[in-house]
Amino acid sequence: MQPPAPHPPPDEDVMTLAAYSRVQQVLYAAVGHDDAWTDALREMCQVFDASFSMLVAAGQGQRDQSFYAAWNHSDEAARAYSDYWWQHDIWLDRGMQGGHFKQGHITLGSTLVPSPVFRISRFYREYLAPLSAEYLLVCVVSDGSIPGLAPPSHLSFFRRPDQQDFHAGDIARLQLILPHVVRAFDLHWTVRRLQQQVNMLHRFLDALDFGVLMLDPAAQVVYANHGARAMVTAPALSHWRGALPKRVAANDPLGKLVHACMRGQGGGVVLGNAEPQLLALALPLEGTSPPAQPGGCMLLLARHAQAPSAVSDFVMRVFGLSPAEARVLPPLLRGSSPVEIAAELGVKISTVRSQLSSIFAKTGATRQQDLLRLLGNVPRIQLNTNENGPEGPLG
Numbered sequence: 001m002q003p004p005a006p007h008p009p010p011d012e013d014v015m016t017l018a019a020y021s022r023v024q025q026v027l028y029a030a031v032g033h034d035d036a037w038t039d040a041l042r043e044m045c046q047v048f049d050a051s052f053s054m055l056v057a058a059g060q061g062q063r064d065q066s067f068y069a070a071w072n073h074s075d076e077a078a079r080a081y082s083d084y085w086w087q088h089d090i091w092l093d094r095g096m097q098g099g100h101f102k103q104g105h106i107t108l109g110s111t112l113v114p115s116p117v118f119r120i121s122r123f124y125r126e127y128l129a130p131l132s133a134e135y136l137l138v139c140v141v142s143d144g145s146i147p148g149l150a151p152p153s154h155l156s157f158f159r160r161p162d163q164q165d166f167h168a169g170d171i172a173r174l175q176l177i178l179p180h181v182v183r184a185f186d187l188h189w190t191v192r193r194l195q196q197q198v199n200m201l202h203r204f205l206d207a208l209d210f211g212v213l214m215l216d217p218a219a220q221v222v223y224a225n226h227g228a229r230a231m232v233t234a235p236a237l238s239h240w241r242g243a244l245p246k247r248v249a250a251n252d253p254l255g256k257l258v259h260a261c262m263r264g265q266g267g268g269v270v271l272g273n274a275e276p277q278l279l280a281l282a283l284p285l286e287g288t289s290p291p292a293q294p295g296g297c298m299l300l301l302a303r304h305a306q307a308p309s310a311v312s313d314f315v316m317r318v319f320g321l322s323p324a325e326a327r328v329l330p331p332l333l334r335g336s337s338p339v340e341i342a343a344e345l346g347v348k349i350s351t352v353r354s355q356l357s358s359i360f361a362k363t364g365a366t367r368q369q370d371l372l373r374l375l376g377n378v379p380r381i382q383l384n385t386n387e388n389g390p391e392g393p394l395g
Contacts (some may be wrong), residue, residue: 015173027184032191041071050157058152090121103143109136135159137166149186211301219248330354355374
């Protein structure tokens with residue numbers, strides 16, 4: 001999305017440069033922070049000498065389903081509007097009927113509905129009059145025509161009956177700052193959508209029965225799922241790391257694996273002293289700007305006794321194994337012989353040998369003992385960036 005078109009410094013008769021700068025600051029500071037939009041509305045209310053303000057986004061008016069912000073407007077009144085009165089808002093109804101709901105459109109309430117007609121409406125008598133509000137300045141922040149950006153939304157400023165109605169000067173001020181309102185609110189919804197996607201991904205990763213860690217190119221841990229946090233703090237596994245590391249050193253078996261992964265060489269290692277305890281698989285994450293730059297590492301951890309069942313599905317997907325070949329993978333990773341695998345699966349030894357040959361060919365291994373060591377042939381996971389945002393490794 002392109003930034004708003006540049007505007008000349010505001011005419012001091014319309015808006016001071018200091019006020020213009022403050023509005024911009026609070027708008028862009030609110031991006032990604034729902035609660036901060038109250039501050040943005042307060043700053044704009046000072047510009048328009050408004051008694052209160054509402055920013056309403058579509059979603060059947062439900063505040064728990066869509067973003068809704070207000071300043072100097074009680075929670076009770078805001079809830080009443082979002083739950084009920086938005087359906088009886090005569091200004092909103094006339095604006096929709098008149099085709100005014102187009103992004104960037106600015107109008108006055110007295111233009112939509114003549115004041116004498118408005119004052120006898122139920123919306124005014126039962127909702128606005130008790131709030132001491134009579135005059136409206138409203139703009140359409142988004143008409144919802146661009147997928148992925150802000151939903152249909154409008155920004156309203158109100159004045160009390162003892163104040164003057166909004167006028168042409170107020171419209172000129174709103175025309176000046178509206179491009180920034182639109183830009184900031186679109187960015188806000190983009191960030192909220194990405195945050196929701198990340199939260200959903202985290203919930204998915206926390207549900208896995210093996211550990212997943214994401215490390216940046218400096219080998220610093222930027223994310224660890226629930227399984228990884230539990231494993232690295234378990235006393236039985238503390239021989240290699242007593243707690244979740246902030247940065248993986250390069251002088252131990254796991255560190256060597258991770259740092260090799262940073263250089264684009266994925267791989268696997270079994271950690272333990274007398275007996276194998278932990279299986280670690282490292283997959284390179286490669287960035288695309290500039291090409292071939294290290295992009296970090298995805299580290300998978302599984303208790304060795306559970307490793308075959310924990311990671312076999314993941315390895316199957318990475319290497320493109322067939323379901324029949326995937327059945328061979330768990331006993332293969334346990335070190336079973338072809339005869340033992342055939343007996344366990346109830347198939348002919350020739351079938352197992354054929355499937356083993358296919359698995360070795362797809363993984364790049366030449367013999368059963370090399371499978372973990374040669375997991376360095378794991379394809380790099382591309383982290384692509386486009387105008388809609390990054391696409392994660394599991395996206």
